[in-house]
Amino acid sequence: MTDTTLTPPSDTSNAPTPHKIKSILEPDALTRKRNAAEARFKIYGIVAIAIGLFFLVALLWAILANGLGAFQQTFLKVDIPLNQEQIEAAEKSVVKTSKYRAIIDGAFAKELTDANITTDMSARDLQKLFSSGAAATVREYALANPDRIGSTVTFELVASSRVDGYLKGRVKREDLVEDKNLDAAHLDLSDQLEDAGILEKRFNWAFITGTDASDSRPEQAGIGASMIGSFFMMLVVLFLSLPIGVAASIYLEEFAPQNRVTDLIEVNISNLAAVPSIVFGILGLAVFIQFMHLPQSAPLVGGLVLTLMTLPTIIISTRASLKAVPPSIRDAALGIGASKMQSIFHHVLPLAMPGILTGTIIGLAQALGETAPLLLIGMVGFIASNYPDGVAAGFFSPNSAMPAQIYEWAKRADPAFYERAWGGIIVLLIFLMTMNIIAIILRRRFERRW
């Protein structure tokens, strides 16, 4: 085809001029065709990038629009006089928080009269403005600070999720028609309270630092404990998979003889990288929990399972970066009498380090976002644990992980939890970005000029 187009068409027609001078100022048919193909290809590329960017923006927008609300929380500012007799009486009763609730009721009624707000709602109805955890907050404070008993303390009590949703625009008046928890009168009162400065929406640290809460208290649920769970899991993954993976790759790449056994191992490592993560979960359940009797729901077990999952990724990328180190460096070291191990550890490994770090961070990022294997070792479900006290407890006591926590929230019915799930995704992404930034800084330090 090329030949036919290249032959000048004037050959037969014009005999006396044997060679027609071809102008390069005018592109010929073939050049035009090639240029058009190139231009088309560029357009495909731009379109592909545009589609990618569109989805990225759409994703980020969806996450931020849905999740930013979780970082804000509505609080009710109430001055509560901590009366010695009242507290003693409350501590003696069977259902202690109900007595504390009465204390809040009294204080809140006083707040209302002080602010000149009149309402015909009963104390029981007014309670619905507060989170059901409010009484516990007061009680914990009173028990933790016995010296403040007798004085009046300003509490910022968490408002109920409906009131919170109303201030965030999630709950509308028309939604409340069939709602038993709250009615329009509460919302009118909320407006008045907001004007009086008693009801206030502000940044919610408790979401970032807090622990999970039961189904009825979405306003108190936080991702902090599961963040610690994820952190300890990542520690296990990093400190197991990096040394094991790098050692295995160095052996396979530099020392192992090339034969059928090593070929088989290589093929299987590549296969492992493609095994669905839930398979690793069931393996972890069988080996670590049922056979080795390690504690269920513990970040240690989660970390072990995720290590299995991460190893192939690290091995594959480490081997690729070891292969990419020019053989001349190995020759140079061997040529002046370095042993094989010296040449690898002094020269090859430092040069392969940036690649190894890239692989490690990809593996860790995958592990951080993995939910399926955690399902099987019991790291999902309602784990409203307190923070682990100490490092050992961080590894061994039951905890959740961020993606598992997000999954938990997403499947609960209350839309307030749904908001938390999106918020959790934002925290997860920030956690991931922090990890990436650390890896990039480390990689910069290892990178050398040639």
Add this chain to the structure above:
Amino acid sequence: MNEMPNIEQANEMTASKISADKVQVYYGDTHAIKDVDIEIEPRTVTAFIGPSGCGKSTFLRTLNRMNDTIDICRVEGSIKIDGEDIYDPKVDPVQLRAKVGMVFQKPNPFPKSIYDNIAYGPRIHGLARNKSELDDIVSSSLQKAGLWEEVKNRLDEPGTGMSGGQQQRLCIARAIAVSPEVILMDEPCSALDPIATAKVEELIDELRENFTIVIVTHSMQQAARVSQRTAFFHLGVLVEEGPTQEIFTNPKDKRTQDYITGRFG
């Protein structure tokens, strides 16, 4: 060693530094080197010449067992250095390579400072007891390689930042630093410009005083300029070996004559 009178070198077979006897090298099923016998004299420059793929580099690399790094490579026959068989199972190739240094085709300094490039060898072989001894080794190696004046004020700069010719001389200095007895050079000037080449050749001529040098080269002019003895390889066979003068003016073998007159290769 150094006090040995120079006259002794050329005469006797027993005086040769390296003696190869019926060396065969196989790459898998390929018979790359066939029946090579050669005596290499101490403190001379011996050049290996021949067309591409004739096996001269392969044979050079058998002299410090760099071929060991290739799995499928197999060496038969005997190669003796100072009368000791280097393929004896008792020989540790690492120790051998400290005695038989190597300079490669492409300058390959470590991506480290100039100082560390030179100091690496003495460090791993424990040649210096303290920092000042190491400093001495570095400066004397750079002096011997004729690089000292150019780099003495920037020893902490990366070795990879120098020009190609300087890099190659740095590699030679690095090889000298572990005080080898033999230095193998695999086309050391093929990546260099004529001026850098001239400098390296000059250096090789100076190094002859203290080291036995074997150099593989594609350039017959270079072989003629730097070497005292020349060996011509063709298709894995050592065709002819003798004083450089003779090989170039009066070759015994037809193939040698054809090659040096440019009929093939």
